[in-house]
Amino acid sequence: MRILVITDPVIPVPPIDYGGVERIAASLCQCLRDMGHVVDLIAGPGSQSFGGRLFIHHRPSTKRLSRAARKAWFQGISAAAVLKADCVINFGRLDYLHLILKLAKPLICCFQNPILASEVEWLVARRSRNLALVGISRAQVEDVRHLAEFSVIYNSTNTDLFEARSGIPEEGYFVFLGRLTANKGVDTAIRVAKKCGVRLKIAGNRPQEEDGLRYFNEEIKPHLGDVIEYVGEINDEQKKSLLGNARALLFPIRWPEPFGIVMVESLACGTPVIATRCASTPEVIDHGKTGFLAESEDEMVEAVQKIDSVDRLECRRQAEQRFSSKVMTEKYLDVIQKLVASHSA
Template structure:
């Protein structure tokens, strides 16, 4: 299950608790009313991402542009830190973009790149000083967070949803409570080894790891069925 469209849908899933095997994409995304057999994190094709040991001096916000993704908060962080911010992603909330984001955009320190395909994504993530992920909701899983770490780029994220599972605080990024904490943590980014970010991502969020996880689930399910017969 990848998130719930609404809490109202949980009773529908609950009806199948007795004879279904639910798999969550993070522990944070579990509902206490459902029975789970395992958590299997989303798997990413690591060959699409290159470890880049040489960071540049810009911050990056990568993902859909809408209020709960924290685009405005990222701008606030960059301005407080006096650093360049590149924003890449599709606009999902046009009103929010025009009122809260567009007035800050220029060609120097707050730059909107639009959406980014695989090649551009790899370059933007790989060269960034840090990825900013100031989410305002309990995100089930953050693909851009894992992708950033595959490139060796640390992540500064608000500590909610699945973020404590994706990020090793102090090792592959920092979990923070607000924009001021995020700005303070920017000074500590050079202490993080970019190779450690890549290693962590490979060990936990690779395609191979996901396949291994689902094979283990199938073995559990099929093994349980054979014992019942």
């Protein structure tokens, strides 16, 4: 089959550093190609071809005319790209799909962020057939299932890029990896580490907006030192080492994150995860087997104290069986094949 994949233009596919959605799109494109399919891609500057045609679109400025012009430009390149495709997979903005929605071409819309009812209503009002909706966790789609049928396909990581060790790492630190914002809960990770008397390494990008800077300066910076260490932003190679040598990943989110890909990357390293029981975390973490789910900060402290009882090879096994790029791609292919067959009938 010939499959067209669409992403937003802000971050290239694959991303250089930060870019969760773009990393998922890249993994899907690569696996589809490896399975013998032709993959065309519409993505931002710096993106690479996956064997098929590559169409570059650009981010508009904040000016209204610029946005209108970029949207019109996108209609032109999408018209050229969609004609030869058997199916379209969209990871990008919905309001750019006006032309594609008017065509009969099978379309899969994958939602990587919290889903608004208005988004679903907008889509199904414009396309009643040849449309499949994909969410990335049951928690994410729970409140919109009454509006349309959703398939749930968990995000993945390329498990071949990570190695797992069976023993407890000698360095003995815990790790927090993510954007340093209040909803990610890094302040909770710091308090838990201090209560347990363990080292914590913090990695991630610092927000530059006023609230984000205030949060970093008030909740994170005063605690930094030999025990609580901020290592800055890291690339993929550094991530493997940081996660693989940690006793556990702390994932104390306090918002309904649809799917935290860092949990899967940690498991692929054989590193268990201690997470708040929130949104999709119970779908990813097998409580007691690949980590622990905590209802409170005190429960997270208890989890730290018993984390070495988790079998690190079991963490790796579940990452391979449930969250590998191949598993994800096979599930997308199942949706694609059903959609294309229905279209041809």
